[in-house]
Amino acid sequence: ETGVTQSPTHLIKTRGQQVTLRCSSQSGHNTVSWYQQALGQGPQFIFQYYREEENGRGNFPPRFSGLQFPNYSSELNVNALELDDSALYLCASSLSGNYGYTFGSGTRLTVV
Amino acid sequence: KQEVTQIPAALSVPEGENLVLNCSFTDSAIYNLQWFRQDPGKGLTSLLLIQSSQREQTSGRLNASLDKSSGRSTLYIAASQPGDSATYLCAFQGAQKLVFGQGTRLTINP
Numbered sequence: 074e075t076g077v078t079q080s081p082t083h084l085i086k087t088r089g090q091q092v093t094l095r096c097s098s099q100s101g102h103n104t105v106s107w108y109q110q111a112l113g114q115g116p117q118f119i120f121q122y123y124r125e126e127e128n129g130r131g132n133f134p135p136r137f138s139g140l141q142f143p144n145y146s147s148e149l150n151v152n153a154l155e156l157d158d159s160a161l162y163l164c165a166s167s168l169s170g171n172y173g174y175t176f177g178s179g180t181r182l183t184v185v
Numbered sequence: 186k187q188e189v190t191q192i193p194a195a196l197s198v199p200e201g202e203n204l205v206l207n208c209s210f211t212d213s214a215i216y217n218l219q220w221f222r223q224d225p226g227k228g229l230t231s232l233l234l235i236q237s238s239q240r241e242q243t244s245g246r247l248n249a250s251l252d253k254s255s256g257r258s259t260l261y262i263a264a265s266q267p268g269d270s271a272t273y274l275c276a277f278q279g280a281q282k283l284v285f286g287q288g289t290r291l292t293i294n295p
Contacts, residue, residue, distance in 0.1 A: 129281025
């Protein structure tokens with residue numbers, strides 16, 4: 074079975090720009106969630122999608138938005154980038170229920 | 186507020202030692218608890234998943250326990266090796282999300 078794949082692996086953007094990060098879920102998983110990990114910190118929950126609907130959101134502003142597609146892949150969009158958005162963005166997929174999460178390798182976003 | 190605390194923040198030991206990493210959480214109504222490994226600049230690799238009805242899980246040299254009543258989990262690593270050097274994160278699953286600790290940075294010295 075294929076794992077979770079994320080693209081791109083690295084990205085450099087200028088403050089104020091917009092960015093789209095992509096994630097392909099592990100085969101058989103129907104739920105995808107996104108996390109932001111600042112250097113030296115644990116990952117922080119951004120939001121989760123199930124059946125193409127957002128069904129949970131962390132303490133992130135509306136300029137962080139997402140999509141889930143019928144094949145369970147997902148996008149994370151961030152508008153009006155700020156320097157503090159520089160972080161490792163992690164995508165995780167799961168099967169709804171108590172089956173644990175599988176993470177991708179992440180996208181390293183640098184905002185300059 | 187749901188919180189996870191990991192102690193110690195960093196640990197350096199010689200190769201071959203057995204060691205214990207600690208994780209405590211504030212919410213007893215967890216669905217499950219998961220331990221991850223993270224190498225520098227990389228994603229998370231799942232090590233062990235303990236579902237809420239279970240008390241422990243084992244995989245090779247790793248053993249994790251869960252005590253929901255006290256809000257604690259421990260990860261035991263036997264016969265540590267230099268390749269075990271990484272950051273270890275614990276996370277409990279609440280409603281629709283994982284809540285992570287800040288991790289324990291482990292260094293195994295040859």
